[in-house]
Amino acid sequence: MDEPVIVVTRRWPESVEQELARRFPHVQLNADDVPLGRDGLRAALEQADVVLPTVSDRLPAELFEGEVRTRFLGNFGVGYNHIDVEAAAKAGIVVTNTPRVLTNTTADTAMTLMLMVARRAGEGEREVRAGRWTGWRPTHMMGADVTGKTLGILGMGRIGVAVARRGHFGFGMPVVFYDPVDFEPDHGIPGARRVSTKEEVLQTADFVSLHMPGSSGNTHLIDAAALAQMKPTAFLINSARGDVVDQKALIEALKSGTIAGAGLDVYENEPQITQELIELDNAVLLPHLGSATLETRTAMGMLVLDNLQDFLEGREPSCRVA
Ligand code: DGY
Numbered sequence: 001m002d003e004p005v006i007v008v009t010r011r012w013p014e015s016v017e018q019e020l021a022r023r024f025p026h027v028q029l030n031a032d033d034v035p036l037g038r039d040g041l042r043a044a045l046e047q048a049d050v051v052l053p054t055v056s057d058r059l060p061a062e063l064f065e066g067e068v069r070t071r072f073l074g075n076f077g078v079g080y081n082h083i084d085v086e087a088a089a090k091a092g093i094v095v096t097n098t099p100r101v102l103t104n105t106t107a108d109t110a111m112t113l114m115l116m117v118a119r120r121a122g123e124g125e126r127e128v129r130a131g132r133w134t135g136w137r138p139t140h141m142m143g144a145d146v147t148g149k150t151l152g153i154l155g156m157g158r159i160g161v162a163v164a165r166r167g168h169f170g171f172g173m174p175v176v177f178y179d180p181v182d183f184e185p186d187h188g189i190p191g192a193r194r195v196s197t198k199e200e201v202l203q204t205a206d207f208v209s210l211h212m213p214g215s216s217g218n219t220h221l222i223d224a225a226a227l228a229q230m231k232p233t234a235f236l237i238n239s240a241r242g243d244v245v246d247q248k249a250l251i252e253a254l255k256s257g258t259i260a261g262a263g264l265d266v267y268e269n270e271p272q273i274t275q276e277l278i279e280l281d282n283a284v285l286l287p288h289l290g291s292a293t294l295e296t297r298t299a300m301g302m303l304v305l306d307n308l309q310d311f312l313e314g315r316e317p318s319c320r321v322a
Contacts, residue, residue, distance in 0.1 A: 001071065001312055004049035009036050009057050012076065013294060016301030023305070038063070045070045052076060052304055053083070055288070056270075061087035068093070072311050074304040075321075077291070078102055079241055081215035085322035095322040096307035100158065101299035102291035107162035109290045110209050110239045111170075113263025117235050117284040118207075119143040144206075144233065144260065146171050152205025153177040154198055154221075155212030155240065156185040163209050164189055176204050202229035207237060214241025224249035227258050235261045239290050242267040247277065254280050265290050 005026045008017070011033040021027050028048070030036070035056055036044060044051045045068045053059060054076040061084040073088055073095045080097050088095050116122055120143045127133050127141070151167035153160045156179040167173035168189045175192040178201045179185065195201060198221070202208060208230060212218050222236065223246040230236070236259055238245055247268045253259050261282035267273055270288060277283055291297065307317035 001049055004072075004312065005047065006050040006052065006308075007044040007048040009041070009044070009051065009053045010076075012301045013298045016298055016305070019302070019305060023309075050074065050308060052308075055079060055082055057082060059083040059088070064088055064091040064093070072096075072308060074308050076300055076304055079214060080321055081213055081241060081243075089322040093322075094311055094317065094320060096304070096311075096317045096319045097321050098300040098303045099319060101303055102296050103158045103162050105293050105296040106159050106239060106290040107166055109265055109286070109292075110159075110163045110211075110237055110263075111166050113237045113239060113265060113284055113286065114167075114207050114209070114235065115146060117237070117261045117263040117282070118146050120281075122284045123281050144235075146173070146207070148172050149206035150174050150176060150204055152201035152208040154201055154208065154210050155179055156187065156194075157211060159239075160209070160211035161185055161187045161189075163211065164192060167207075168192070173207075176201055198226070199229050202226055203231075205234060206231065207235050209237040210240040210244055212240055212244060214243050219243045220246040220249075222246065222250070224252065227253040230259045232257055233260050235259065235263065237263045239265040242270055247274070251276050251280065254282050 003025055006024055007028045008030055010030055017029055041057055041059060042063055045063060048070055050072045051070050052074045059082060064087040068091050070093055073083065073093050075083060075095065075097045078097050078099045083095060085095050120141050124141055151164060151173040153164050153175065156177045160177065164175045164177065164187060168175050175189050176195055177192060178195050178198045221244050227249055250262060254262060263284040265286045266288055273285065291300065303319065307319050310317040
């Protein structure tokens with residue numbers, strides 16, 4: 001493939017777009033940043049050698065049916081449950097993602113959610129901005145401490161470990177974790193306790209932070225029954241994928257006091273968020289900002305380019321997932 005036709009589905013950080021354009025003469029950038037939608041994505045797969053999508057693009061199996069020109073899909077992001085990678089592979093397409101470079105930034109987002117929801121930071125900010133703050137008083141907006149509380153991690157991969165380390169070394173939190181995959185994570189956290197069921201984490205932890213991939217058996221892993229296992233004083237943190245949590249059940253649990261609160265960066269049916277959730281003061285809601293720093297988004301883009309360069313030069317891309 002001498003001079004591949006490349007479609008980038010969304011805007012990328014400027015320096016990465018410039019690098020892409022410098023290396024390849026036939027790059028179609030998305031200056032308006034309007035999602036391509038189903039038809040636009042299908043057209044890209046028919047007309048481009050390389051498509052560089054991201055989490056806001058849905059690429060189900062049907063999109064890979066029939067004649068497809070694309071040979072390389074370089075996902076901008078570590079999670080790729082929005083792509084049917086089996087169908088892509090069947091269509092002869094190599095798929096890559098961007099692990100590692102976003103680990104710390106995403107872990108920082110999980111900590112942000114934890115602190116915000118426990119200390120009622122969103123609620124407090126709304127009060128100040130609305131001019132409703134009447135001054136200091138001993139019982140005003142009392143939250144819960146984070147320091148010293150038990151941190152439960154579901155999914156002890158790179159990001160789970162990074163969150164656990166922050167909790168343990170930064171806030172003195174004992175760590176309890178569950179991961180269904182049979183490996184010993186290299187976490188270096190004294191006393192971190194691996195348990196054999198997710199229920200043990202749910203029952204023990206004051207903060208339950210989710211770090212597993214979306215879909216693939218994890219859809220609604222946190223349902224009404226799981227939420228009922230948690231302490232009424234506990235908080236749920238989701239910076240993984242929206243479909244991991246049954247949003248209806250979560251809203252019910254937040255309303256009824258089954259759990260104390262939730263910090264969410266991801267949702268079922270993004271970017272739609274139900275009004276019921278928006279109205280809940282014990283939920284902190286961020287717009288999928290997990291990896292959103294200039295440094296990290298630039299590193300993610302450069303990693304997509306490295307993967308692409310490897311593919312075009314006949315090497316195995318280091319972040320190949322299919
Ligand atoms: C990721 O990398 O998976 C982020 O959630 C953005 O897609």
